[in-house]
Amino acid sequence: MNATLDLLRTRRSVPPIQLAEPGPDGPTLDAILxxxxxxxxxxxxxxxxxxxxxxxAQARIGEAIAAAYAADNPEADAARLDLERRRLGHAPTVVAVVSRAGPHVKIPEWEQVLSAGAAAMNLVVAANAAGFATAWLTEWFAYDRRVLDALGLAPTERLAGFVHIGRADAVPSDRPRPALADIVTRL
Known part of the structure; x- marks a missing residue:
């Protein structure tokens, strides 16, 4: 195997709560992006x-997440609202990947959506290759218009996900992966 295949074979998501400083500095993040x-x-x-x-910005968007949750769940206690408020505050850097897919005379919208997913995955792989740990998540608030407005998304834009980037002391054990016999058809 080579280094790229080894990275892809061993890549593992790390829960955001386990991601710590330092995150990527400006030039490193620009290279990753x-x-x-x-x-x-x-x-x-x-x-x-x-x-x-x-x-x-993490605190500001966290307030919007907590406010949206509180509006929909008036029985929520302070601990739950604090959890919602900190959703984007665990990792030092979070990158929202926004899909701008839409109708086009030549390019099917589905291809545009897939391109946004590919951008998110390239972001994960590039950050991992740069020595960081990551988690690509959506959560409920990725679909909540109030939160999307707080992030500055246009009405036609959707969130492909949040990529949390930081350092991890330990990487969780791998989860079971599908057997090739279950997912591959050869014609």
């Missing part, structure tokens, strides 16, 4: 974009 943007993109539409959420 540059790699994330190098995905198949039929028509060169760049049907995705990135929102970097760090520091005070």
């Amino acid at each position: 540059t790699v994330a943007a190098r995905v198949p993109d039929h028509g060169k539409l760049a049907p995705w974009r990135f929102i970097v959420i760090e520091g005070a």
